[in-house]
Structures are given as C-alpha cells and as structure tokens.
Amino acid sequence: MNWTVAHRIAGIAAVQAHRNLGIDRTRYVPVHQALKAAGVVGMAQPMPRLFGVYFSPADNGPAVLLNANLNIVTQRHTAAHELGHHHLRHRTAADDDLSPALRWGNGSWPDEEKTAEAFAAWFLMPRPAVLAGLDRICQGQPTSPEHVYRLARELGTSYAGTVRHLQHLRLLEANRASQWAKISPAALRTSLAGGSALPADAHVHVVTASSHLQQVHADVGDLLIVRVDGAAFVSLPKGLARWTGATQTASPVEAAMVTDEFSDPVVLEVSAAGRDEPVHLTVVRDSPRAGVHDVWPD
Known part of the structure; x- marks a missing residue:
C-alpha cells in the first residue's frame, strides 16, 4: 500500500470516527477525551524508546499506553495514531522511537502503520476545522509559513504535519509546501514573538x-x-x-x-x-x- 491509498482509507475512517464519537469537526479535536469516548483504556507513563502502544481486544484491550515524556503536540499525535489502530481494527502495535521525519518518509512501514499515521492527521485536522482556522488567520489563503504555524496552534498539531496536511487537502501547492516544511518552527516562534x-x-x-x-x-x-x-x-x-x-x-x-x-x-x-x-x-x-x-x- 502506498501513502496515497493510506490517506484515502484514513480520511474516510476519520470522518466516521468523528461522527461516532460526537466530535465537532469545525474546531480543535480533544483526542484524549476521544479515546475515553471510544471505550479505550488510556494510560501514560515515561517510556525511553516508545511513542505509544496499542493493545487490541485480542490482547485484553482495547487500551493504549502513551509516553508521558512527550510534549503535548507529539503526545496528541501519538494518541490519535493509537486511536487509528483501534478504529481500523488493527492488531496490537508498538510505535518505537522513529524520528518525526521518518514518521512520514519511511516507505518500508507496514500497511497498518501507514493507515494509522494518516488517520492521526485526518482525525486531528478535519477539513472544516482547517478551513475555519484559515478563515480567521488569513481570509482562507495561507500566504506565509507563519499562517501555517498559527493554524497548527489552533489545531494542536505540529508545524511540519500541518504543512503536509494542507497539501493533502489541496490548500497548499507542492512546491510551496516543500519550501515551507524546511523552515524551523523555532524561527517562526521567534518571528512572531518580535525577535x-x-x-x-x-x-x-x-x-x-x-x-x-x-x-x-x-x-x-x-x-x-x-x-x-x-x-x-x-x-x-x-x-x-x-x-x-x-x-x-x-x-x-x-x-x-x-x-x-x-x-x-x-x-x-x-x-x-x-x-x-x-x-x-x-x-x-x-x-x-x-x-x-x-x-x-x-
């Protein structure tokens, strides 16, 4: 399965999950509460080499274990990834210490990991919420990387992940997305904070x-x-x-x-x-x- 197919599957699955869990698709998605609403037992504790673990019903789940040492953006993404495993009825899975870059660029990922990863993006960044945020920030058209950073703050997502998702939504053309993805979020924070x-x-x-x-x-x-x-x-x-x-x-x-x-x-x-x-x-x-x-x- 390639990433394009994974995103098609995940996009449909995320809409279904939003509906089933009563998620307001026009605003910030409370993913930890979504896990509870889905009947998934959640726990977080420090783990040196894992982002998270999903335990399927076959292994006394459904349950997820999240790394408590992650920052809030990464933990939210990991929680949505594990929820994707649950919603897509995957087997038990442990997500180890892949770097953020590899989380999207490694073509050797198993199909279940690809669809769970794509699910995380579509679940945390539903199109109506993205459009509403862009309307507030830049009248609907992102013309600078700062616009994307501000959208990421509204959605509780990473800057790089938001750039990629805007491209998947066809709200940002590929060349610009490639250029903006190379910009450091720290540089954008410094710019917005007046230097x-x-x-x-x-x-x-x-x-x-x-x-x-x-x-x-x-x-x-x-x-x-x-x-x-x-x-x-x-x-x-x-x-x-x-x-x-x-x-x-x-x-x-x-x-x-x-x-x-x-x-x-x-x-x-x-x-x-x-x-x-x-x-x-x-x-x-x-x-x-x-x-x-x-x-x-x-």
Whole structure:
C-alpha cells in the first residue's frame, strides 16, 4: 500500500470516527477525551524508546499506553495514531522511537502503520476545522509559513504535519509546501514573538479580533501575543502574566505568558480600538497526560 491509498482509507475512517464519537469537526479535536469516548483504556507513563502502544481486544484491550515524556503536540499525535489502530481494527502495535521525519518518509512501514499515521492527521485536522482556522488567520489563503504555524496552534498539531496536511487537502501547492516544511518552527516562534527567543517547548498563540469567542489551548511557558489595534488587557486572570520581551516590534504589543499557576480554564478580555466590546477568548491548559485516563483533565 502506498501513502496515497493510506490517506484515502484514513480520511474516510476519520470522518466516521468523528461522527461516532460526537466530535465537532469545525474546531480543535480533544483526542484524549476521544479515546475515553471510544471505550479505550488510556494510560501514560515515561517510556525511553516508545511513542505509544496499542493493545487490541485480542490482547485484553482495547487500551493504549502513551509516553508521558512527550510534549503535548507529539503526545496528541501519538494518541490519535493509537486511536487509528483501534478504529481500523488493527492488531496490537508498538510505535518505537522513529524520528518525526521518518514518521512520514519511511516507505518500508507496514500497511497498518501507514493507515494509522494518516488517520492521526485526518482525525486531528478535519477539513472544516482547517478551513475555519484559515478563515480567521488569513481570509482562507495561507500566504506565509507563519499562517501555517498559527493554524497548527489552533489545531494542536505540529508545524511540519500541518504543512503536509494542507497539501493533502489541496490548500497548499507542492512546491510551496516543500519550501515551507524546511523552515524551523523555532524561527517562526521567534518571528512572531518580535525577535525574542523562547524556551524550546514554548508556543506562540496570536490573538486577533477574529479570536473573539474562540479557545486557546496552551501550556506553561506559552506566549499569547495580541495583534489588535489599540489593544489592552482588561485584566489578566491568575496563571497569565504580562510579558514585555518583544525586541523587534515597531510599537508596544500586549502579550502574556502562561505560568505554572495556570490550571482551570480562564477568560481573557482584550479591549481594542473601534470595538464596542472586548475580545473574549477562553484559555485552556493542554499539557501532556500522565497516569490513567480517569484523571486526565476534560
């Protein structure tokens, strides 16, 4: 089976899984909760050489074991990959320490691994959610790699994986996708943060007027940068601290960093010039899961 066929199978399977699990296909997909809804026992613990393991019903499953040491983006992808094994009725499978590049480029993968990997992309990035995000970010047409990075933040996916998926959705032509895939996410984060370097696992979430009534899924160390004319925080909830680290911006920006006091969802309000009401958005903590699924946050 080649990757084209794997994606055709996975695309159909992901739509079926969204329907069966009651997933809203227009927004961020809560994959850990999807595992619970699918009746899959979930557990996460540190594992030095594994991304995750799927145990089929034939081996006392269905259950998945995730690596608790993964960052949230990689763990979300791994969880969706293991859910793909379950939904596609695969055998027990262990996903070992392949590099992110090999996860897509190795043609020797077994068919079940190819379809589970493709399923992860289609499950986490349903077309309606991609289109809605692009509409908010760039009026539907990505014209810079920063647009793709911002979309990845809305979807909770990797930058490189989002570039590839936009090509599969025929929303990004192949040559541009190839060029953009070579750009370092760290360089894009630095650019969006006004030239300031950030911790390796920190992400940058750009807030605009189009962010009104949306959710931001963030973790400790992440940065929220407001790009709205005349923006000012109405107040900063507990767990968000004002950040003044931008060094290359033409004018002061409103920005906040997520601190380790952040736990429960909070509403962030940003006033803006020309708006009768503030921009309201909900900030939700999304960090790697550990332990058993009963204690994973909703």
